Amino acid sequence: MDSPEITEAMDALRRRLVPGTRTILGIAGTPGSGKSTFATWIQQQFGPGTAVVVPMDGFHLGNAVIEGTPLRRRKGAIDTFDAGGYLSLLRRLVRRDEPVVYAPEFRRTLDEPVAASIAVPADIPLVITEGNYLLADQEPWKEVRAQLDEVWFVDTPQELRLHRLVARHVSFGMDPAAAVAWAAGPDEANALLIQATRPAADRIIPWEQELE
Template sequence: MTAQSRSEVFQDIAEAAERLMETADRSGHRQIIGIVGAPGTGKSTVAQLVAQRLGADAVVVPMDGFHLANTLLEGTPLRERKGAIDTFDIGGYLSLLRRLRSRDEPVVYAPTYVRGLEEPIAASIAIPQGTRVVITEGNYLLVDDAPWSALRALLDETWFVDTPQDVRLARLIERHVASGMDRATATAWANGPDERNATLVNSTRHRVDRTIRWD
C-alpha cells in the first residue's frame, strides 16, 4: 500500500465538514486545515463550501493573498511564471499562520486575492479570536523544501483535492479567459506554467492526511 493510498478519502463536502467539526469539538483548540491541489482543482470552491457548512465557526484564508504584486513582477522573468512557488511571500504567509496558531490577538487580518484584478488585497479578511476553524488553501502547502517545509507543523490536517485532469485544465483555461487572456494564450498558459506548477504540487500528494474527490 502506498503512502498516498493510506490517506482517508472524503466522499462529499458534508462528510468533510462534519468530520472537521467532530475533530474541533474533541480537541478544544482552533483547527487549521490546509487544502492542497494543483491549479484548477477547485481548492477555493471546496474551502468555501466547507466554510459555508460550518457557518460562523470557520474562516477561509487563501495562500493566494501572498502573491507578489504585479508591480514587483513586471520587467522580471518571474512575470512569465506568476503562480510558481517563488512568486509568493512565504515569509508573510508563515507569519500569518503562526499568529493564527497562537490565537492571542482579538482579531487577525489576512489578505485575499482578487481574480480579474489579479492582485492581492491586504487586510481584507478578519479572523476573530473566537474562530474555531481556519481553512487555508493553496498549491504548495506540502512542499518539503525550506522555508515551505515549516508550513506543515502549523496545520492540523491537510486535504488534497483530486480532480480529473481534463476538468482541471478546462477550468484553468476558462479562468484565464475570464481574467482577460485570449483563448490561445489561456490554453498555452494552462499547459505551460500552470502544468509545471501542477507537477510540483502532485509530487507532494503522498504527504496528505485526507483526499476529496472533486469532479
C-alpha cells in the same frame, strides 16, 4: 455532492472542533482542481462565526515586484509567493493572542493581492487555508505545513482541471489561445510539482464540481 471520502472527512472535522480551541485545515491541490470552491463549501457546512477561509493566494508577490523579471512569466510558481509572510500569518492564527488578525486576499480582477481583506476573530474555531504549495517540502514551506492540523489534497480529473483553468483565464481577460498556452505551460509546470506532494496529504478528496 458528497462522496464517501468527503462525508468521512467532514465527520472527522466536526469532531475536531472542540470549544475553546482552533483547528487550521489546509486544502491543497493543483491549479484548477477546485480548491477555492471546496474550501468555501466546507465553510458553508458550518454555522455563522465558525469558519473563515484564508487563501494562500493573498501572498502572491505584487506585480510591481515581479514586472520586468523572469518571475512575471512564471506567476503562480512557488517562488512567486511571499512564503515568509504566509508563514507569519499562520503562526499568528495558531497563537490566537490577538482580538482579530487580518489576512490579504488575491483579487483576480486586479491581478493583485489586497492587504487586510479577511478578518479572522480570535474566537473563530476553524480556519481553512487553501493553496497550491501547502505540502511542499522545501523551506520555509515545511514550516507552513507544521502550522496546519490537517491537509487534504483535492483530486480532480486532468481534463476537467485544464478545462477550468482555460475558462478561468479567459474570464479574466486572456484570449483563448493565450489561456491554453498558459494552462499548458506555467500552470502545468506548477501542477507537476504540486502533484508530487500528494502522498504527504492526510486525506485525498475527490472533487469534480464544475466551478472554482
